[in-house]
Amino acid sequence: MIIVNTETIPGRQIIEIKGLVQGNTVRAKNVGRDIMAGFKNIVGGELKSYTELLVEARNEATERMTSQAAQLGANAVVNVRFATSSITAGAAELYAYGTAVVVQ
Amino acid sequence: MIIDIIIGLVITVILVVVGYTFGSAKERRHFAELAAAEARYQHILVSDQKHLPIGWEASQPVLVTGSVVVATDYFKNFTAFFRNLFGGRIIGLERLVERGRREAIVRMLDQAYQHRANAVWCVRIETSCIGADENKSASGIEVVAYGTAMLVQSN
Numbered sequence: 001m002i003i004v005n006t007e008t009i010p011g012r013q014i015i016e017i018k019g020l021v022q023g024n025t026v027r028a029k030n031v032g033r034d035i036m037a038g039f040k041n042i043v044g045g046e047l048k049s050y051t052e053l054l055v056e057a058r059n060e061a062t063e064r065m066t067s068q069a070a071q072l073g074a075n076a077v078v079n080v081r082f083a084t085s086s087i088t089a090g091a092a093e094l095y096a097y098g099t100a101v102v103v104q
Numbered sequence: 105m106i107i108d109i110i111i112g113l114v115i116t117v118i119l120v121v122v123g124y125t126f127g128s129a130k131e132r133r134h135f136a137e138l139a140a141a142e143a144r145y146q147h148i149l150v151s152d153q154k155h156l157p158i159g160w161e162a163s164q165p166v167l168v169t170g171s172v173v174v175a176t177d178y179f180k181n182f183t184a185f186f187r188n189l190f191g192g193r194i195i196g197l198e199r200l201v202e203r204g205r206r207e208a209i210v211r212m213l214d215q216a217y218q219h220r221a222n223a224v225w226c227v228r229i230e231t232s233c234i235g236a237d238e239n240k241s242a243s244g245i246e247v248v249a250y251g252t253a254m255l256v257q258s259n
Contacts (some may be wrong), residue, residue, distance in 0.1 A: 004165045004226075005167055005226050005252050007154060010161070045130045045134075045175060046174055046175070046207075047243070050173040050234060051172055051246075058171065058248075080167060080250075081228070082169075082250060083230070085232065092234060
C-alpha cells in the first residue's frame with residue numbers, strides 16, 4: 001500500500017478512485033505523564049512522553065485509514081492529511097484522512 | 105495572612121528564576137542542535153509545492169512525518185501574562201513555536217534520510233494545543249510536519 005500526501009503518485013497512473021478513507025483514535029495521557037508535564041512546564045523543553053503518545057496515536061490512525069482503503073480494494077492512498085484536536089485537558093484526537101485509489 | 109502572601113511571592117520568584125535559568129540554557133542548546141541537524145540535511149530538497157516541476161522524474165514516494173510536543177516554561181508564561189496587559193509581540197513564545205517547527209521538520213527529514221530520499225514534496229506543517237481547557241492554559245504545543253519523500257531527478 002503506497003501512502004503519499006501529494007495528489008498523484010509520480011510515475012504511476014490512477015486508474016480508479018475508491019473514495020475518502022479515514023482513521024482516527026482518541027488517546028488519553030496517564031497521571032504519571034501529567035505530573036512530569038507539570039514539572040516540565042517550569043523549566044520548558046520537549047514533553048517526550050506526549051510526543052511518543054501522539055506518534056503512536058498517529059501511526060494507529062494511519063493504520064486504520066489504510067485498512068479501510070484495503071477493504072475497498074485500493075492499493076494506494078493519496079492526498080493524506082492529518083488533524084490533531086485537544087478533546088479535554090487529558091485527551092487528544094488524532095485524525096488521518098485521504099483518498100483511496102487504485103494505481104497501476 | 106501577610107506571611108501567606110510573602111511565601112506566595114517568594115515561591116513565584118523562585119519558580120520564575122528556575123524557569124528562566126534552565127529554560128534559556130535548554131533553548132540555547134536546542135538552537136545549536138537544530139543548526140547542526142539542518143546542516144546535515146542540506147542535500148534534501150524541501151518544498152510545499154503540490155506538483156513537481158515539469159520534466160522532473162521521481163520514484164519511490166513515501167509519506168514521512170515528524171512531530172514534537174513542546175512545553176512552555178514558567179518564565180515565558182509569566183512574561184506572556186504581562187504582555188497580555190500591554191499588547192505587542194511575545195518573543196519568548198515566538199521562539200518556542202519556532203523551535204517546535206524546526207524540530208518537527210528535522211524529524212521529518214530524519215525519516216526521509218532513512219528512506220534515502222533526496223527531496224520532500226508537498227510539505228504541510230500544523231500546530232495544535234495540547235492539554236488546554238477553560239481552567240488552564242495549554243501544557244504544550246504539538247507541531248507536525250509531513251510530506252512525501254521521493255528520489256527526484258531534474259532533467
